[in-house]
Amino acid sequence: MSEKVPRKRTAFESPARLARPLTHDPNMPRPAATVAGGLLVLLRVLAGVIWLLSITFEWRHIVHDASVVIDGVPLSEEERALGLGFVWLVGGAVLLFDAVMAIFVLRGGNRSRVTVLFFSVLSISFAFSAWWVQGQDIRISSTLLNLGLDILVLLALSSRKAAAYARRNERR
Template sequence: MSTSTPPPEHPPAPNKRPAFELPGRLLKPTGYDPDMPRPATIIAGTALVLLRVVAGVVVLGSLAIGWEGIIADPDIVLDGFDPSPEGTHAALWFLLAAGGTVLLMDLLLAILVYRGHNWARVVVMVIAVGSISTSFFAWWVQGQEITLDSTFVSLSLDILVLLALSSRSAAAYARRNEHRWEPVQAGVS
């Protein structure tokens, strides 16, 4: 009669999280630590937002350079603008001003995320989710192709921004200055 011995248990790998975690552990608030070093996820998320700003500048620059060709297309109609050369230039300046304003707000949000403001991190993530959803619905409803020269770069940057800034370390860093008062348990002195 042979007795079998169970195989030896391997200790878990250090610093490795399990694939599934209980919701209570995930929702546990982070501790108050104003001296927490800036994690790589905040740096990466900020760099990706800055890349998104650079990509927007490139798009606005190419729009300005190719404006005459765009206006010459018979399928393009500028509703609300005079079709004269002055009107088309006004439309270009309007587009550049609107795009520049959005890019300046994105740049400001990147700086605030880098400095550790949680509300800015959440706003950037909401914008990324909106952009990803817009690309998905354009593909689903209108059959718009996701190509390298149209939506692929912005879509991939938004996904990477969302992944970086939704990480635990980014959330802990952004919330490091929040005081959380622990409730007093009855019977504990």
Template sequence: MSDKRRAFESPADLARPITQPVLRRPAATTMGAVLVVLRVLAGVWWLLALTFSWNDVLLDDLGLGDEPDFQALGNDVKEAISSGILNTVLIVGGIVLVIELLFALLVFRGVNWARVVVMVFATLSIIGSFVGWWLGGQEITVHTTLVTLALDILVLLALSSQGARAYARRPRERRARGSVA
């Protein structure tokens, strides 16, 4: 039989422990970590673009320009609400991006649970983009979600590879407690 990989692997085969240690980090794992970092950079770019176009987003996309209750507020109050919403989005987005960067480091180091979590969130992001396109008519363009969607698909392809899985599930030596490495 050839060394060609089967199109389908049974769950029992996937759950079986890896017995041979994989010594070298596969290119798929490195590429997966790099793609997660690129995803973080795309998130930073998105947050910057949101900051510079915040008034348009607030008035057009969120529809606050047409709300009579919002229009009745004074300019100082409107500015405080606007900056409060923007600051909240930026802080939460920044925290998410830092966590995603930590996951990139863990994936690079070959931590299996981090690889799985990154793949789950990439899947959820792809599904979210699809649902937004299907139900809401959200356009998938370079200016909206095309870059992050492409990065999520590439992350899934890289981290679901056989080499990345074997590296993340490789046997490791246990350190004794209190020992210095």
């Protein structure tokens, strides 16, 4: 009565196995990690749109609470609108870039995968720095959702299968 039991994977991988080159397989099916990573980036874009909308609805209070006064004169309504437009322009450009990177990740681009990983690391580092240096709280309403999505993106897109899929057309 011999059952086939799958061999357990060790808790660590030897450096020799990690350094072994990946196989060249142009017909490799898209792994779940790549799909999950691309969809998480798209969720991050959706979270950014929701964040921009919440800023828009609270803009008057944000500017009023900041008490921005230049040369003793408070900001006019036009200047407030201009500031909101600038926030939307920069935020929209970042979100558009993120959405394009998500599409390229889903198509299997290695450069886009590495770019998304790099920006996720930057985002996590900035959140940590704000918490450490400024004592900024990490809340569900502000930082926690984006931070969680960035961590999940790192986990998904840094897997060996996602890397192998992104580099499947490279000759080694």
